[in-house]
Amino acid sequence: MRALPWFLLVAVSCGGKTAATSSSGSKEQAKWPADDRSLCQVALNWRDSAGFPRLGFSVQETNGPGAQKANIRRVYKTVGDGSGIAPTLVCREIDTNLDGIKDVVRRFNAKGEPLREEADTDYDGKIDVWTDFLHGRMLKEEVDTRHAGKPDVWKFYTAGRLTRIRRNLHCPNGKADTFEIYTNGSLERVGDDTACDGRIRWYRDTERLRAREQDARKPDAGDGGDAGDGGDARDGGDAGDAGRSDAALRD
Numbered sequence: 001m002r003a004l005p006w007f008l009l010v011a012v013s014c015g016g017k018t019a020a021t022s023s024s025g026s027k028e029q030a031k032w033p034a035d036d037r038s039l040c041q042v043a044l045n046w047r048d049s050a051g052f053p054r055l056g057f058s059v060q061e062t063n064g065p066g067a068q069k070a071n072i073r074r075v076y077k078t079v080g081d082g083s084g085i086a087p088t089l090v091c092r093e094i095d096t097n098l099d100g101i102k103d104v105v106r107r108f109n110a111k112g113e114p115l116r117e118e119a120d121t122d123y124d125g126k127i128d129v130w131t132d133f134l135h136g137r138m139l140k141e142e143v144d145t146r147h148a149g150k151p152d153v154w155k156f157y158t159a160g161r162l163t164r165i166r167r168n169l170h171c172p173n174g175k176a177d178t179f180e181i182y183t184n185g186s187l188e189r190v191g192d193d194t195a196c197d198g199r200i201r202w203y204r205d206t207e208r209l210r211a212r213e214q215d216a217r218k219p220d221a222g223d224g225g226d227a228g229d230g231g232d233a234r235d236g237g238d239a240g241d242a243g244r245s246d247a248a249l250r251d
Helices: 006-013 039-044 206-216 239-243 246-250
Strands: 057-062 072-079 086-094 104-108 114-119 129-134 137-143 153-158 161-167 178-183 186-192 201-203
Antiparallel strands (some): 057 072, 072 086, 086 104, 104 114, 114 129, 137 153, 161 178
16 A cells, blocks of 8 residues: 555545544534644643643644644744754644544654654544654554554565565464565565465465555555665565575564
8 A cells, every 4th residue: 555645635635535534523623622632742742731832842733725724733842952942843743634633643853854653544543554764764654454453564665665565464463474575666576474384485476466566555644755764675575585584574
């Protein structure tokens, strides 16, 4: 599944197919709840019990496409000392389906580079996509497709391209049992641990590969940005993996 940038998510939620609504939210913007379930608050505790920013924090609220009220919040933290003091963006959260409940949050480091993003893509109040960044670039994405509260799909990126995907499709231990290797953005090989014994069987079935590739490119949430610089070389790609151990590919 190919991730979409947050600003596209906002646009999609405002047109075309109607997005789902969180259980405590409302599609009528005049009836949005007072508590928008700030995800930045969970991460940073940026506001006090009265709802005002704590010392050292400041907030910017803006309206995204189709929003009559603010649905995007940026939280800044004052960093530095002396003449170098400046507010730095540390968190951004968005209500992408315009129901009054924040459902995507991204945290940033002192350089303004993204560190981690979490998203509730089905608007049930639970995070189901986790994205990690390295040096501001997308590194790893984990997806919970079963509403189990933990990922069952793991995607890895290198040099701006998807390089591998691991999935838990049948093994009861929750570990990856299906492995996909991508070369130049295209699915090259698929391996299955059919017996859940840690042994991977690889194949190059064109029909099955095409089906997997189409599934991998379906949009979900998170950020479709650049890949991470720290890609794991152990699942390097094509024939070079033939001499690698199954254990290395599973790690």
